Amino acid sequence: MEPLSSQAKLDWVIDALAMEVAEPSSGPLSRRLYLGLRERIQAGRLAPGSRLPSSRRLARELCLGRNTVLAALEQLVAEGFLETRPGAGTFVVDLPQLAGASSAPGAASEQALAPAGEAPETRDVTLSSRGTRLLGYSPCSDVRPGVLTPGLPALDRFPQALWQRLMRRHLHRAPTEWLGYQTQGGVPALREALCDYLRLSRSVRCRPEQILIVQGAQQGFELITRLLTDPGDRVWVEEPGYGGAKACFEAAGLELQAVPVDDEGLRVTADLPAPRLIQVTPSHQYPSGVTMTLGRRLALLETAEKHGAWIVEDDYDSEFRYGQGPIAALQGLDNDGRVLYVGTFSKVLYPGLRLGYVVLPEALVDACRRANARLHREGQYVVQSALAEFIAAGHFSRHVRRMRDCYRDRQARLRDALAPAVRAGLELSEGQAGMHLVAWLDDHATEAALVDRGLYHGIGLSPLSTYYLAPPGRPGLVLGYAGASEEEIDRAGGWLCREWLALRAERGASSMTKAATEPGARA
């Protein structure tokens, strides 16, 4: 309860002025005084239990108005740093934690406690075990996508002006209640437009009520996983397969079982342990590009029924099929209500849109809608509404058709650029659909060398082996041609071709025959 030393008072004056000069943006005077006092209390320089001078005296010594001082003191009282005792004055609160901090007063303790306005010290942290596994599927955030990075559509071909016109109109028209929380499962007009589209072009069997609009396919996976699985449950994933889905399953605490993919799609064998969930990309397997045969589809449905398992059908890019029309969805073959069909607008329109959908079995509609509204909240109703008009007015089909032609051309261009390597033995996937090709390589060293060297040239080669759950995985490159311009494809494809031929020459053609690849092959 000792009075303040004149030294401390002097400190204040100096510091208050210093703050004033150093942080002209830090708000009104009372705010600066509040911060200065609080910092000193936290740092223990104003000892717990000590009495403050009267507000009148403080105002005089700090050259501040009395109301300014009172405002700062009141805030500190409200926050519990100070307390007023009737008839006795204003005191620094007497809390053991503050006393602990003040046991070594002065500069040393001020260093131990970070001053207000600056971030506390960095320290090493331990993530959870699932968090660590999850990060294994999460690319470093500072790597920018390069040319041929898979997953990107032709952003330069998106009809921006048309879309912005629609957005402006729907922004203007949006009812006030769309500002609030929504629980309808998405804008009805969008679900209706989508239902027509899915029935017609994807042979999905559904009513609009079965469609749940989500903020991207990933959110659909998340919802399904949490509602239908418990930690420790087993999920079958494609080997090789999509990292985003695997990250979601890890985050949900599931046990991942790799199921190999061959040229008929997912190859289910009797010795596989029973799953609770099965994740599959039957229309265009990611990343191998295989289309699952009808026989395998029917067998998979039978297997799911036998195990009482759910199937998540991820139909991410089947709009872009270059031969016949799109292959009918697995969902359309399901008579048992076991398939949850997940679609996205990230590939057909653009990823930044953050809209996708899940077609739910009737029996799951209510549960999924409720859990989604709780876990993720619904949103973007204006965007959904604009998208509904985009589809209903035919812009969507037109854009899909145009992109199909564009991607067919871009794939052909990439094949052309790689032709010399292909003639020399480089194997490419069939590419009857989608936005990427796979180039199978003979060894992991070649894969690593090409990926590394590509980075220096702004070329984003995605190593196939990282798509495998069980190391080492089959070596190769996933080449996304959809988002690259013709010139970029020529440049990157030409570079890759030359680089592959050079590596081949370096290592000797003998070690790179087809036979040599077989032991490493998994698909």
Next chain:
Amino acid sequence: MEPLSSQAKLDWVIDALAMEVAEPSSGPLSRRLYLGLRERIQAGRLAPGSRLPSSRRLARELCLGRNTVLAALEQLVAEGFLETRPGAGTFVVDLPQLAGASSAPGAASEQALAPAGEAPETRDVTLSSRGTRLLGYSPCSDVRPGVLTPGLPALDRFPQALWQRLMRRHLHRAPTEWLGYQTQGGVPALREALCDYLRLSRSVRCRPEQILIVQGAQQGFELITRLLTDPGDRVWVEEPGYGGAKACFEAAGLELQAVPVDDEGLRVTADLPAPRLIQVTPSHQYPSGVTMTLGRRLALLETAEKHGAWIVEDDYDSEFRYGQGPIAALQGLDNDGRVLYVGTFSKVLYPGLRLGYVVLPEALVDACRRANARLHREGQYVVQSALAEFIAAGHFSRHVRRMRDCYRDRQARLRDALAPAVRAGLELSEGQAGMHLVAWLDDHATEAALVDRGLYHGIGLSPLSTYYLAPPGRPGLVLGYAGASEEEIDRAGGWLCREWLALRAERGASSMTKAATEPGARA
């Protein structure tokens, strides 16, 4: 391999015509033929292995162009329903699953297999155990919010015209790369504007790089939970507390430990089992409205350090404080990098915006950004950019100030409407901040009766007991006044007042004295 019976052929013709008439929107003729054929194959009416008539003959009998027929057949071949054998013709594929379906041909089997274009049968399903618990926190989706439903800001007071102008401008300006996937943690301008705001008005200590923009606070909880906890880990939640956070923890497989809240905030005792995560709303406890004292805050930080636990500080509505300025955040007291500060724009602006943020300890920045980009994807960069200008240009502070006045008035109005009941013994929370009041009731029967009767009058009374983890919880009502107009408040408040007085009279004042409530009280 028997040829088709003339009966079957006749069926086709009739059905094809029937489809044509019934579904004029079902697409081109070849599509209708494809669907008709496929439905019959799936239903077993075209036996596995049977040979189809030539395309020429089919075209003639169905009165269709030959190209139309060929297109349909090719699609069915591509999908594996038909196969061509060179020199022999086109056959229905011979798959055991199809044979199984066809073992009981005719109408019966067609009923068992849903026809294409319609949804499969509904069946009872078993959700996962966490899914079931999760639904316990998820309100029914068909209950529309009523007057006084908590959590809604004054949507009618949001400056829509100004916001739409900003949105239009930023839509127009958006760089093409914003259409793609983003991994920056949010638009830099927004993180900078937010950082200034948080430092100044919330005493949060951070750099812009520590801020991660997420699509609502809920997504922030999800991210934190999955990265920092494993299934089975324990999380401390406030009792009573926020359902959204509890749903997230259930979904992550955590064990929830209720920690009581009294009039100083969360009351941590030595006998509580060690947590991995602590969820807390220190500025304005949800729903009780208590502000956590400085002593409790410091003790909580100490406890977290002792257990090596993380603290999630949910600061959802502290902008609206009616006495002093907002109370400083717990994050600002943390010198150990244990507090993750979660904020949202749902209350300050509007819920449909779907934007929130997490202020991360330095050590978690990279991991959280990567995991977020993988699990949730970043998005809404145009909205983020518009919001950055909204903040930087001062519209945000102005709106907060205006809403603070508005909510203060609305709260006063609700108090006025309830005054007769208060005089007769109804207890209301202090209401020094925020968007809701709590009315404590004496028994669960009164709570249930008021909630039920309110529904009939479009009044959304939120039962306090449902905010408790351990039943039965303390009875009461959470009354959201922020989103209700003055007239609505008068009407709903007046109704509630009369109804409460009537119930009190009915049940006899003797059983409703304060003493009678104590055994049921938990907070």
